[in-house]
Amino acid sequence: MSKSLPEFKYMSFDVVGTLIDFEGGLTSCLSEIAAEAGVTIDGEEALRLYRSARYAKDADLFPDDLVRVYLAIAPALGLPVDKASGERLRDSAKTWKAFPDSAEAMARLARNYRLIAMTNARRWAFDHFSAELGHPFHGAFTADDTGTEKPDPAFFHKVFEFVADEGADKNDILHVAQSQYHDIGVSRDLGMTNCWIERRHAVNGYGGTIEPAKFTKPDYHFTSMAGLADAAAAARS
Structure with missing residues (x-):
């Protein structure tokens, strides 16, 4: 050294x-959305999908980009595909x-x-x-x-x-x-x-x-x- x-x-x-x-914050919010939709998600799979979507060429600044990311990963997780849920994920950063x-x-x-x-x-x-x-x-x-x-x-x-x-x-x-x-x-x-x-x-x-x-x-x-x-x-x- x-x-x-x-x-x-x-x-x-x-x-x-x-x-x-942030991983705990992301997966916690996604799990809450999933529970309300009557589905369950695997946290590590959600993070894998997040990682792939987050580093796309059209990515925005973080955590504003979580709205776009959510809409990209929601179908694969069986979650509702709506902007309001994406905004919920973005705003969850305030409570991480x-x-x-x-x-x-x-x-x-x-x-x-x-x-x-x-x-x-x-x-x-x-x-x-x-x-x-x-x-x-x-x-x-x-x-x-x-x-x-x-x-x-x-x-x-x-x-x-x-x-x-x-x-x-x-x-x-x-x-x-x-x-x-x-x-x-x-x-x-x-x-x-x-x-x-x-x-x-x-x-x-x-x-x-x-x-x-x-x-x-x-x-x-x-x-x-x-x-x-x-x-x-x-x-x-």
């Missing part, structure tokens, strides 16, 4: 999937829950690091996610702020510019994320130190997240945010 945890000034975070349980360890871990990390959110979600959704997490962020970048989405390096360069204004650079940042495709691979290519939070360590496959062309071995690897917070605390003791 090139740097120890106490050497970083910042930690940047993927939000949806790392801190917020953080993983049980996220808020406490972020509060602990905020004592010693400046925390930066880096999310492909739109600002309206991020505002709900941040509130769910207890507003731990020193800075936040959304798809609305950057005009692009990860894994576009341009998204990361916006963050580099932000920390440069505070007298730091990318070497002062530990990038923390669960997505190999959106975060871990590109952060490595950009010369950042990274930390993979393997949220799906007990489940096969990539769920709702696109599979990377290749696996990138991270600098740090934990299966929870609590693991990272514990390691950061231990490194300072």
Whole structure:
């Protein structure tokens, strides 16, 4: 490892999937719609269909795009094919829950690091996610702020510019994320130190997240945010 945890000034975070349980939020809403329609769905199958539809060429910004995604996947799941249900799925993002360890871990990390959110979600959704997490962020970048989405390096360069204004650079940042495709691979290519939070360590496959062309071995690897917070605390003791 090139740097120890106490050497970083910042930690940047993927939000949806790392801190917020978007897979649980999606499947919970879809299951509610299914129950009302008198059918049942398989959560992993729903995520597979979601993943295929979400990364279509005509995709919109997240989570607004969930209306289009719902209409694309509803027939295969036996769900009602109507825009109102799609809007219900989109709006469910306002109530998605953080993983049980996220808020406490972020509060602990905020004592010693400046925390930066880096999310492909739109600002309206991020505002709900941040509130769910207890507003731990020193800075936040959304798809609305950057005009692009990860894994576009341009998204990361916006963050580099932000920390440069505070007298730091990318070497002062530990990038923390669960997505190999959106975060871990590109952060490595950009010369950042990274930390993979393997949220799906007990489940096969990539769920709702696109599979990377290749696996990138991270600098740090934990299966929870609590693991990272514990390691950061231990490194300072």
